[in-house]
Amino acid sequence: MPCVHYKFFSLLHYDTVTFSGLHISLGDLKRQIMSRQKLKVTNCELQISNAQTGEEYTDDNSLIPKNSSVIVRRVPVRGVKTTSKTRFITRTEPVSGTPKAIEDSSAPTPLAQLIKGWLCEETLGSTSTILYLLSLRKTRPL
Incomplete structure (x- = not known):
């Protein structure tokens, strides 16, 4: 059975996606990888490149030949701003008691x-x- 070996950039081992035919479209490969890894389309996109040549596949209709090895990277969905991890700490004074003068x-x-x-x-x-x-x-x- 034809397959494509994929590995996330940060991992060491390859996983396999099987399909029928001589090649698989990039869109189908992305969908299979996302379903196997339980990733949501709304959270990230997959950037896929050939493991041997480093060529990045950009068109979802491009065909990836059987027995190929690819590198997968998760990237944020385009058009969505990432949230900042900065926390603002505010200090409030208790409201009980007599009013105090505002300090300089x-x-x-x-x-x-x-x-x-x-x-x-x-x-x-x-x-x-x-x-x-x-x-x-x-x-x-x-």
């Missing part, structure tokens, strides 16, 4: 006060944020 935002806040206020909240920040605050200790007075 241009005055630097001591590091100890920042950490104390931050740790008083029920959520802790990421390790990198804590390390950043501790690195400020060298430049700001406690």
Whole structure:
């Protein structure tokens, strides 16, 4: 039975897709790979290139001969922006008690006060944020 051997760029071993005929279209190969790997069309596209020559197949109607080896890469769907992993941390003061005067935002806040206020909240920040605050200790007075 004719087959095409495929391997994801980051993996070491090849898997096999079997089909009937002398060749398989790129679109059919992509569909079979996505169904075998349980990938969703809405999440990513597959970029397929010949393992020996490095030639990238771009047309879904192009034919890939039997017993070929291809390299597969997952790429984001075109036209969709990826979400940023940046988190913004905001600190809010409790609303109980007497109203307080608004402090001048241009005055630097001591590091100890920042950490104390931050740790008083029920959520802790990421390790990198804590390390950043501790690195400020060298430049700001406690």
